[in-house]
Amino acid sequence: MKVLFVCLGNICRSPAAEGVFREMMPEAETDSAGTGGWHVGEPPYGPMQAAARARGYDLSDLRARQFRRDDFETFDLIIGMDSDNIANMERLRPNGNETPLVLFTDYAPDSGAREVPDPYYTRDFDGALDLVEECASGLKAALS
Template sequence: MTRILFVCLGNICRSPTAEGIFTQHAKDAGLSHLTIDSAGTASWHSGKPPYEPMQDACRARGYDLSPLRARQFTAQDFYDFDLVLVMDQSNMDDVESLRPNNLNTPVQLFLEYANNTELTDVPDPYYTRDFDQTIDLVEMASVGLIASLG
């Protein structure tokens, strides 16, 4: 069983989008052995659904984020997941600051799996308002991640 966690700042835009899109891609690829979740480095939105404009943009592309609820990343996640994929360098720094000693759970930028972009960070659509860009980038990285798990 492979356990993958997607992480962004508030867990209301980028990481739930990654969770929802990657879950659908994994299902379509027949990868039923995966455990997929998302979290935020901040607790501001814990228990809340994804940001409504993000949900609308995803829904328009066939992805349903409505069952998801935000939660905060904790040190326990290093034990509970095999791979932590962050949306930007700031998220990586925040996640790494919680790493327990002697734990080697990989933490990577999610866009390392996207072949068709020069970006390293997924821009935050809460601020950019470019929800479609986020979906495009997450779809590209999801395809690459699926291929790496193949």
Template sequence: MMKRILFVCLGNICRSPAAEALVRDKCPEIETDSAGTSDFHTGAPPYGPRQAAAKKRSINMSDLRARKFTPEDFLKFDFIIVMDGENLRNVEDLRPSGNTTPVELFAPMAPGLAAQDVPDPYYTRDFDGCLDLLEAAATGLQRRILGAG
């Protein structure tokens, strides 16, 4: 069973910390973390409107801080989940030679949904819609990894 999962987006202040918070609440037996492919917000808490939308759903992410994805993350985690195709390519570009850590998109894990990317609410301003997709994908991940639902 995979025990260490890293969620990755661009700045690590909206999508990936929300995914991390959701999965750690749903699956406390899994070690989670999140990172960004950019260093725009290193050390910053999740974006205020993202936190506010999450708090309305009793999702606390106030303890999280942004950090940049590094090649060493391939060695620290059993599974790396990215929010969109661009960040998937950015992560793969940093893969150490010979490393086989699985890297997958998160949105396709949502049961019954055809989404490929999780839209960035920093730009779309649709924080609730993003959370809906993340919650559905987290449910799919939970079923896949734990065989639970």
């Protein structure tokens, strides 16, 4: 199973989701990307790395990249952190492609969250990680 996690800049939410999920389900192939290209080649944002590291997740090997049209062909499942991410990716979907494109919070329906808030703006890195862990656990259950 190849899973792609996508947020806006690929420096907070999606690398955190990738890092958490690869720990929970190491047999899955994972990657992350951003719908915007501002941070291509950069490591995850320092405060997100620190919050993740405090929970035992190492994000230091990850580098931001931009979502590409061919990601629909490469991955079995593409997961967006918010509805804007989903809409931006949907515009790039090749005709006839049926790769599932879902919100990460669909895997944590009891959380009451509709989207994973962007801690780059909210500054709540631990709160974002709490939700990411809950969603990743639900995703693992759905794929197992």
